[in-house]
Amino acid sequence: MANAAAREQQPLNPLRQADDTRLPRIAGPSGLVIFGVTGDLARKKLLPAIYDLANRGLLPAGFTLIGFGRREWSKRDFEDYVRGAVEKGARTRFNDNVWERLAEGMHFVRGAFNDDQAFDSLAELLREMDATRGTAGNWAYYLSVPPDYFSDVIHQLDRCGMATPEDGQWRRVVIEKPFGHDAATARELNEVVNQVFPERSVFRIDHYLGKETVQNILALRFANQLFEPIWNANYIDHVQITMAEDIGLGGRAGYYDGIGAARDVIQNHLIQLMALVAMEEPASFSPRQLKAEKIKVLRATYPVEPFDRTTARGQYTAGWQGSEKVVGLREEEGFDPDSTTETFAACTLQINTRRWAGVPFYLRTGKRLGRRVTEIALVLKRPPYQPFQPGQTESLTNNAVVLRIQPDEGVLMRFGSKVPGSALEVRDVNMNFSYSEAFTEKSPEAYERLILDALLDESSLFPTNEEVEYSWEILDPILDYWAENGRPDEYAAGTWGPESADRMLEADGRVWRRP
Template sequence: MVSSPVATGSGNSEQWVNPLKDPHDKRLPRIAGPSGMVIFGVTGDLARKKLLPAIYDLANRGLLPAGFALVGFGRRDWSKQDFEDYVHEAVLAGARTDIREHVFKRLAEGMHFVSGNFDDDQAFDTLAETLASLDASRGTAGNWAFYLSVPPDFFDDVVNQLDRSGMAHATQHSWRRVIIEKPFGHDQESARKLNVAVNRVFPEDSVFRIDHYLGKETVQNILALRFANQLFDPLWNANFVDHVQITMAEDIGLGGRAGYYDGIGAARDVIQNHLLQLLALVAMEEPITYTPQELRAEKIKVLRATAPVYPLAKTTARGQYTAGWQGSQAVVGLREEEGFDPESNTETFAACTLNINSRRWAGVPFYLRSGKRLGRRVTEIAIVFKQAPHLTFAESTTAAQGPNALVIRVQPDEGVLMRFGSKVPGSTMEVRDVNMDFSYSEAFTEQSPEAYERLILDALLDENSLFPTNEEVELSWAILDPILEYWASRGRPDDYPAGTWGPESADKMMARSGRTWRRP
């Protein structure tokens, strides 16, 4: 006889597992317990392109409960059928897994739409009535996640309405959680005010701040690479590492995001969140256990020890792309992009040098860069090692050899590359760089889930290790704020042609210490 699944876990979170197996076995599929989700801003690009396909993919993989409910909130005057049709179109366009109509039909049974504005008390009262009705009809047990896919300016309005209407208040046997998207403020002060506003209604352990990079398989693999292998840990320190480069390069321009991007820029958009989180994972000490609390504690230690290297005139760089060639296509410059202020000083390329003041990393510079209209789309972490202290080979035989490097490719070709010297076949002694390449797509037959699949499921399961805390957010801004203040006093950023790897000032920044950027 096959046993029915049972709920296990502590507190208000539930995880459905086979009782015949070890409930602590992390290899088991994690299935969310009774729950539902409300998406504010459900008609926006993020919801249409990422969130709705991810929810369908979770349902298609059997990771959502049969009674899962999905409620959209927006200004459009939609019926339930209108909302179902909208979700269906989004799923057809963006789902990762195969479309199975019977799966979508079952998911659609729990879909509802509530029309209203964020200052509309009646709309939120209607939303509260809808959730109560779904608790009774779908068995969601009062467990609701509220996804704020809206600009930060509206966070305060939404959480206050959730508080006023009682929807933010969990009972002893249910939970209420809020999921918020970046940007988490535009500096440390605004981030602190935002955290105060959210935490006034939702306790910190019920707040899930989405950084979608932390949901990527290759980012999570950083911990496995470092701490599941004895091979790397002895070398992972200032005795052997010369420097670390963390790059997020995009080959696209602003497209239709000019209005959003102006005044934000590459540093606020990417470095403050994605790249500093990658830095923390690369540099952190091994946690005592892999609980969310221990993982976060180690990341916080790193961020507290991290600071810009001065003088900023020599250790930072920024730029704006001009007209050029992206592959074989001629593209316009930033100031010609529709909707962008041609007098704006907002940067599309940002680079900075950071030091981590700890015994492990003392003296090892961390170079972070991000930009649009660069040579290709790639995100990677390169740990570049020091040259061997003594070479018995003649200098001419190793002229083609560079420093050893371990490169973690986050996207798009997910994997890990090791670069080391090898003898060139032949009768003479010549050493040249070669690559040992691990690729996710070649090593594993299973396709990696999208980041939003993992993060939405984690929020429903109360697994918060991949979500930055308010302290992490504020510490990240404390690192970046001095750089942003310095740039604000320097006028317009340097130019760089589209399709290149950034302004000359970025190359000079590296050259001052005898180093060069990688060209992925």
């Protein structure tokens, strides 16, 4: 064990090309089975990502893709469906040679999740692919299905022996959110999965963690001396983490009702972003070390009370989204007009560590907001003394470091500068770093990175069962309070949320950023 730990922390030897992380890592012999392959996620994200990986040369020659669903499809029907999804959604240019090699390994199995015969056929197909395609018994199972079906699929994989690898083989399961409805159901779900798949073989997808700018948080903090000295309560006044969408439910009313913005986004995406921003420097970037530091943060995080002042929730009403007139939530098709499910959620969290004591973390998310944007803003304290006359700095606000996750990936720094002229006047200016301008290579989609990492057994970007359960324990008290206290407030589509969200920060003498 000591030798293994030493190897894990040993500096990279530049002479060993095999260890050079600048070189692309190619998945070894393997195959992928997608349950729910006919759903929106698979069509819009997963299938295009798989093609893009093949087009970039990151999948093995014998890679095999198997779809499982209810459609009465032949192999050719499935190939046509995948090609349509690829041509519409792929990031890279279509290449006939790449497509032909990929299509050779495509197969479809028809059946329901409680259909023993269908899963027996799937198991037989896997054995055939191992013999003819060289997949070597290495299979990942992607559960792109609602959580209610997780136990059915997991049970069938176990019953047919598809979850148990032989010596030298591996079997992994990839699970989409939501990971439960609260802490209790998350624990139950983890128990169901871990009874069949050991935790090291479980990959819980949080696609935000696959985004290039999210990973750049680690580079920004730990590769630069510029930021880390001020990354603490001595200099940071507060942190705002925002994920705003300009779309409504758009046909997802049935799924969304009963879940809401807090469960859909804060519990996973925003709390994970908070953990990356707040964690201590790991001994290395190995999955074990990264997860250990994130868990320390989550254990120390608590919601701030009283919740009537430190949280806000809302439902959008009719309004203008740009130049388009849009309907309100209660007019959305399939949504219960009496529902108390929120489309906007904001909360105040605190991290009880020496680095962050006294620094509030404000998290917010919502639909039908002013624009689509995800960002992390670290707002610095004002200098303790400023030798300026009244009026010379009245236009100057707090310095800030803003990490833009989407859509314009990059980093913004806001600071004060003198206005040209004979008078001494200081105003805010911005210094911008943009990925699209600084690098010629286009960033890969998040699902490309995450699917490849699952095939490579690289679990750094996948939350563990502990992280999921701690995240729910942070959020559950807020959800319980909301459930007992009436309806959400209203806000017009195209605005930045209900007035209660503004009052939430005004009570602390602060304001939300308008991205």
